Amino acid sequence: MAEYVRNLWYMAAWAEEVPKGGFLARKLLDRGWLIYRCADGGWAMLADRCPHRFAALSKGQRAGDTIHCGYHGLGFDRSGACVHNPFGGEPPAGARVPTLPIVERYGALWFWPGDPALADPASIPDFAFAQGPEHVRGHLSMQASYEYITDNLMDLSHAEFIHRESFGVNGSLLHHGAQQVLTDDSGAIWNNWDITDADPPAWAKPMLPEGARMDQWLHMRWHAPASMALYIGLARAGTDRKEMVVPPMANPHIITPETAGSSHYFYTREPGDAAADMVRRVFKEEDEPMILSVQEGFGGADFWDARPVILPSDAGAIRARRRLMQLRRAEAS
Amino acid sequence: MAEYVRNLWYMAAWAEEVPKGGFLARKLLDRGWLIYRCADGGWAMLADRCPHRFAALSKGQRAGDTIHCGYHGLGFDRSGACVHNPFGGEPPAGARVPTLPIVERYGALWFWPGDPALADPASIPDFAFAQGPEHVRGHLSMQASYEYITDNLMDLSHAEFIHRESFGVNGSLLHHGAQQVLTDDSGAIWNNWDITDADPPAWAKPMLPEGARMDQWLHMRWHAPASMALYIGLARAGTDRKEMVVPPMANPHIITPETAGSSHYFYTREPGDAAADMVRRVFKEEDEPMILSVQEGFGGADFWDARPVILPSDAGAIRARRRLMQLRRAEAS
Amino acid sequence: MAEYVRNLWYMAAWAEEVPKGGFLARKLLDRGWLIYRCADGGWAMLADRCPHRFAALSKGQRAGDTIHCGYHGLGFDRSGACVHNPFGGEPPAGARVPTLPIVERYGALWFWPGDPALADPASIPDFAFAQGPEHVRGHLSMQASYEYITDNLMDLSHAEFIHRESFGVNGSLLHHGAQQVLTDDSGAIWNNWDITDADPPAWAKPMLPEGARMDQWLHMRWHAPASMALYIGLARAGTDRKEMVVPPMANPHIITPETAGSSHYFYTREPGDAAADMVRRVFKEEDEPMILSVQEGFGGADFWDARPVILPSDAGAIRARRRLMQLRRAEAS
Numbered sequence: 001m002a003e004y005v006r007n008l009w010y011m012a013a014w015a016e017e018v019p020k021g022g023f024l025a026r027k028l029l030d031r032g033w034l035i036y037r038c039a040d041g042g043w044a045m046l047a048d049r050c051p052h053r054f055a056a057l058s059k060g061q062r063a064g065d066t067i068h069c070g071y072h073g074l075g076f077d078r079s080g081a082c083v084h085n086p087f088g089g090e091p092p093a094g095a096r097v098p099t100l101p102i103v104e105r106y107g108a109l110w111f112w113p114g115d116p117a118l119a120d121p122a123s124i125p126d127f128a129f130a131q132g133p134e135h136v137r138g139h140l141s142m143q144a145s146y147e148y149i150t151d152n153l154m155d156l157s158h159a160e161f162i163h164r165e166s167f168g169v170n171g172s173l174l175h176h177g178a179q180q181v182l183t184d185d186s187g188a189i190w191n192n193w194d195i196t197d198a199d200p201p202a203w204a205k206p207m208l209p210e211g212a213r214m215d216q217w218l219h220m221r222w223h224a225p226a227s228m229a230l231y232i233g234l235a236r237a238g239t240d241r242k243e244m245v246v247p248p249m250a251n252p253h254i255i256t257p258e259t260a261g262s263s264h265y266f267y268t269r270e271p272g273d274a275a276a277d278m279v280r281r282v283f284k285e286e287d288e289p290m291i292l293s294v295q296e297g298f299g300g301a302d303f304w305d306a307r308p309v310i311l312p313s314d315a316g317a318i319r320a321r322r323r324l325m326q327l328r329r330a331e332a333s
Numbered sequence: 334m335a336e337y338v339r340n341l342w343y344m345a346a347w348a349e350e351v352p353k354g355g356f357l358a359r360k361l362l363d364r365g366w367l368i369y370r371c372a373d374g375g376w377a378m379l380a381d382r383c384p385h386r387f388a389a390l391s392k393g394q395r396a397g398d399t400i401h402c403g404y405h406g407l408g409f410d411r412s413g414a415c416v417h418n419p420f421g422g423e424p425p426a427g428a429r430v431p432t433l434p435i436v437e438r439y440g441a442l443w444f445w446p447g448d449p450a451l452a453d454p455a456s457i458p459d460f461a462f463a464q465g466p467e468h469v470r471g472h473l474s475m476q477a478s479y480e481y482i483t484d485n486l487m488d489l490s491h492a493e494f495i496h497r498e499s500f501g502v503n504g505s506l507l508h509h510g511a512q513q514v515l516t517d518d519s520g521a522i523w524n525n526w527d528i529t530d531a532d533p534p535a536w537a538k539p540m541l542p543e544g545a546r547m548d549q550w551l552h553m554r555w556h557a558p559a560s561m562a563l564y565i566g567l568a569r570a571g572t573d574r575k576e577m578v579v580p581p582m583a584n585p586h587i588i589t590p591e592t593a594g595s596s597h598y599f600y601t602r603e604p605g606d607a608a609a610d611m612v613r614r615v616f617k618e619e620d621e622p623m624i625l626s627v628q629e630g631f632g633g634a635d636f637w638d639a640r641p642v643i644l645p646s647d648a649g650a651i652r653a654r655r656r657l658m659q660l661r662r663a664e665a666s
Numbered sequence: 667m668a669e670y671v672r673n674l675w676y677m678a679a680w681a682e683e684v685p686k687g688g689f690l691a692r693k694l695l696d697r698g699w700l701i702y703r704c705a706d707g708g709w710a711m712l713a714d715r716c717p718h719r720f721a722a723l724s725k726g727q728r729a730g731d732t733i734h735c736g737y738h739g740l741g742f743d744r745s746g747a748c749v750h751n752p753f754g755g756e757p758p759a760g761a762r763v764p765t766l767p768i769v770e771r772y773g774a775l776w777f778w779p780g781d782p783a784l785a786d787p788a789s790i791p792d793f794a795f796a797q798g799p800e801h802v803r804g805h806l807s808m809q810a811s812y813e814y815i816t817d818n819l820m821d822l823s824h825a826e827f828i829h830r831e832s833f834g835v836n837g838s839l840l841h842h843g844a845q846q847v848l849t850d851d852s853g854a855i856w857n858n859w860d861i862t863d864a865d866p867p868a869w870a871k872p873m874l875p876e877g878a879r880m881d882q883w884l885h886m887r888w889h890a891p892a893s894m895a896l897y898i899g900l901a902r903a904g905t906d907r908k909e910m911v912v913p914p915m916a917n918p919h920i921i922t923p924e925t926a927g928s929s930h931y932f933y934t935r936e937p938g939d940a941a942a943d944m945v946r947r948v949f950k951e952e953d954e955p956m957i958l959s960v961q962e963g964f965g966g967a968d969f970w971d972a973r974p975v976i977l978p979s980d981a982g983a984i985r986a987r988r989r990l991m992q993l994r995r996a997e998a999s
Contacts, residue, residue, distance in 0.1 A: 049630045050630075051641065051642045052641060052642045052644060053484065053627050053630070053641060054626075054627050054630025054631050054639070054641060055623055055626045055627050055630060056626045056629075056630065059622070059623065059626055069494075070494055070495065070623070071491055071494060071495065071623055071626075071627070072488065072490055072491055072494065072644070072646070073490075073493065073494055085644075086490070086493070086505065086508045087490075087508050087644070087645065087646060088508065092642050092643075092644050093642075094642050095642040151719065155738065157738055157739075157752070157753075158737055158738055160739070160752070161735075161736055161737060161738065161739055162736065162737065172752065175752045175753050175754065289725070290721055290725065290736070290737055293720075293721045293722045293725055293737075294719050294720050294721050294737070296722075297715045297716075297719070297720025297721060297722065298720050306720070308717065308718060308719060308720060309717045309718045309758050309759075309760050309761040310758075311718060311738070311751075311753070311758050312753065313738070313753060382963045383963075384974065384975045385974060385975045385977060386817065386960050386963070386974060387959075387960050387963025387964050387972070387974060388956055388959045388960050388963060389959045389962075389963065392955070392956065392959055402827075403827055403828065403956070404824055404827060404828065404956055404959075404960070405821065405823055405824055405827065405977070405979070406823075406826065406827055418977075419823070419826070419838065419841045420823075420841050420977070420978065420979060421841065425975050425976075425977050426975075427975050428975045
């Protein structure tokens with residue numbers, strides 16, 4: 001079982017993934033959980049394990065805000081307390097299901113696996129841009145650790161190789177940009193690429209005057225544990241970024257560990273089949289096999305012990321890894 | 334490898350499962366075994382592993398009462414002694430296959446994995462009721478520990494939930510019965526449910542006068558390690574159980590570990606496709622997934638260390654677990 | 667991870683398996699390797715793992731004698747040195763891919779996983795007979811340890827049982843032969859069977875006069891770790907082996923560990939579909955299942971600790987196992 005930082009907000013699901021009147025069962029941080037919206041509009045997150053015989057509660061049924069185990073019928077309310085025993089009488093002593101704090105913010109559900117007293121929703125990173133009907137919110141599984149997925153996102157130069165065809169890039173654009181790694185007041189780490197006065201990629205040429213050059217920026221924001229946002233812009237060169245060729249884009253890349261070696265990946269995309277195909281191609285056919293190859297290459301070894309060669313372009317990824325390591329150590333001590 | 338109680342009779346197979354003139358190969362208590370009926374009508378049980386190169390003897394051939402290894406041809410008799418070497422000359426020193434005591438009783442084959450000097454067939458539990466052409470004797474595999482399967486059988490209240498449709502029960506009958514846990518002189522533990530003066534289940538109503546009430550009893554008998562017998566009766570209420578609506582039924586539920594996490598399940602059923610379908614549905618589609626969920630819920634932890642909540646309805650199951658634990662400890666010391 | 671003898675030549679591939687202008691990726695001794703023929707005709711063998719992010723280099727591309735990682739574009743030459751960084755500037759310090767000595771000999775590629783200073787091609791065992799267009803050179807995978815495959819080949823009496831039908835043997839020929847185990851100046855261990863004045867097998871009868879008897883010899887040569895050659899001859903009895911009925915045959919059986927529990931098997935066969943079918947049948951359908959049964963029978967135990975019964979016919983196999991054990995111990999100390 002992996003050692004996770006506990007006192008953090010992790011994304012559990014898009015709120016709209018939870019069936020109305022039902023529940024969502026999802027494995028998060030090595031354990032099964034059951035998530036549902038209560039009659040009063042609040043959210044409940046219960047361990048997906050009956051304390052009696054340890055059967056999954058998700059094999060049972062919901063009645064009102066009570067979850068009934070499908071094996072011997074005990075019922076539990078949103079607080080995890082046993083409120084129904086089919087044999088009658090007092091609910092059995094000690095029959096309580098663990099719960100976690102969970103809140104809805106920006107259309108997403110966030111849970112706090114650490115000390116509930118520290119769970120302040122104000123520290124949920126800002127993903128307001130992910131809301132609204134113009135986005136399709138999606139979820140996929142990757143059979144890789146959230147840390148390798150973070151490494152992948154925090155060094156976008158991989159796009160010049162593994163997404164060259166799907167993104168229509170030319171294999172060298174990013175390498176001529178300027179990289180900056182910053183931290184901000186929200187605790188975020190930013191890995192920013194700014195390309196100035198460059199020949200535009202093929203897809204952008206029709207939107208610019210013949211022979212015009214462009215500025216492009218790709219800014220990746222990271223919050224622990226692995227909640228990322230990518231901001232992209234493209235403007236005519238030398239225009240102080242005002243003359244944007246396409247509207248600025250912002251995309252969530254929010255990764256939550258399912259287990260030590262598998263992850264939930266939350267994203268948004270444009271509506272339509274073409275965008276759905278693109279997501280599948282880029283994430284599942286291009287990113288995932290390469291990330292799996294990396295994970296296999298490490299062979300279970302600790303990242304630092306394995307002594308990978310660190311390039312300047314790894315600066316953002318390395319800073320995020322160091323931050324996580326510090327948080328882990330702080331909690332361990 | 335699991336720690337099994339050794340000085341007990343375990344069921345290996347129904348006698349009729351063993352092909353005439355051939356042998357049955359079956360994994361029992363983590364090891365492969367080869368079982369056959371000798372020319373004199375007695376039974377032999379040999380380890381399914383040649384002592385020469387450790388190939389499975391079941392990949393070889395039987396000639397008379399001798400089993401020939403299919404790899405290099407050594408032959409072994411029912412006592413496990415090497416009696417044939419294709420290179421001629423004396424059988425190789427030390428070439429001996431382990432054997433176990435095995436006896437036929439009630440149409441079943443029982444083996445004793447412990448000290449052969451203690452193997453007294455008189456201690457085989459009584460399953461005389463399982464014989465006869467009116468029963469079809471069956472065997473299936475469950476990917477679960479015999480102890481979780483025992484828990485399932487020793488608390489029949491699960492039927493009100495997971496077998497509600499297949500058994501046509503109403504979801505609450507058993508919860509109004511009286512439970513008694515007893516031991517008898519044979520060393521059995523009985524977990525008895527007696528329901529008195531209750532509204533009959535739908536399937537029994539046509540056999541009773543309009544508006545009549547009934548008594549029903551479900552008595553489960555357990556012998557270590559996991560050889561169970563279920564006795565069921567249904568009579569018109571207040572008749573001192575004489576006026577039975579259906580003939581009394583007795584069903585074997587005999588569980589033998591294949592490995593720590595998988596089991597052989599021996600049962601009987603009525604002839605016909607409908608009964609075969611019912612067995613598949615009840616055991617494989619209803620019981621097994623729930624038992625697997627339980628096993629997964631424990632995640633390999635020791636039952637007692639995991640501190641499940643114990644209900645009064647668990648009394649029989651818990652007493653059986655305690656008995657097994659005592660037997661294990663007695664053998665370990 | 668298994669403990670392999672390092673200072674030995676292991677066969678990696680047939681030279682003709684490596685695509686022209688490309689590379690061959692193969693797992694050998696638990697690690698991925700990438701093998702290619704350089705522009706000057708020499709061979710390169712690089713670890714299939716980029717030292718930057720540990721992605722498999724085989725997911726990248728070859729350009730000239732440089733291998734470019736498919737993840738972030740670093741390029742490595744045949745010496746393992748980083749010679750290209752797409753961000754420009756000096757190649758990153760310490761970015762070096764491990765390499766191994768590799769040479770072509772007898773149409774096969776041989777690598778040396780130990781101390782390069784000791785890698786003398788003169789110690790590559792002689793497989794000159796495997797060359798030439800009259801042979802089809804093949805490679806297959808077996809899900810078994812190279813040591814159990816060696817045991818199988820060093821005791822050919824198994825053929826009388828598991829290849830009886832495919833080879834058309836009579837089940838007893840070898841058992842009447844004389845066995846000799848020898849060592850020679852090349853360090854080889856020979857396990858020789860010589861059958862004299864015997865009734866010929868069915869397939870050889872048409873080539874001999876009515877009622878004639880024959881001499882047959884099957885000589886298996888073993889070099890550490892598991893590079894074997896089988897020499898077969900069949901002559902009219904009492905002719906001092908001059909009057910051969912079929913031309914003498916020599917077949918390579920060269921086994922290289924892929925992992926502790928899987929192996930590469932290099933062989934030759936005659937051209938044509940019938941010979942290809944025979945290879946599949948003999949190696950995959952007859953040998954492999956039996957060797958797997960043996961491996962399962964040992965259940966991961968050390969061979970000597972498991973105390974198998976040793977027969978005289980095991981003399982060659984046992985001597986090979988002892989030699990390997992001595993080599994392992996010598997390297998460990």
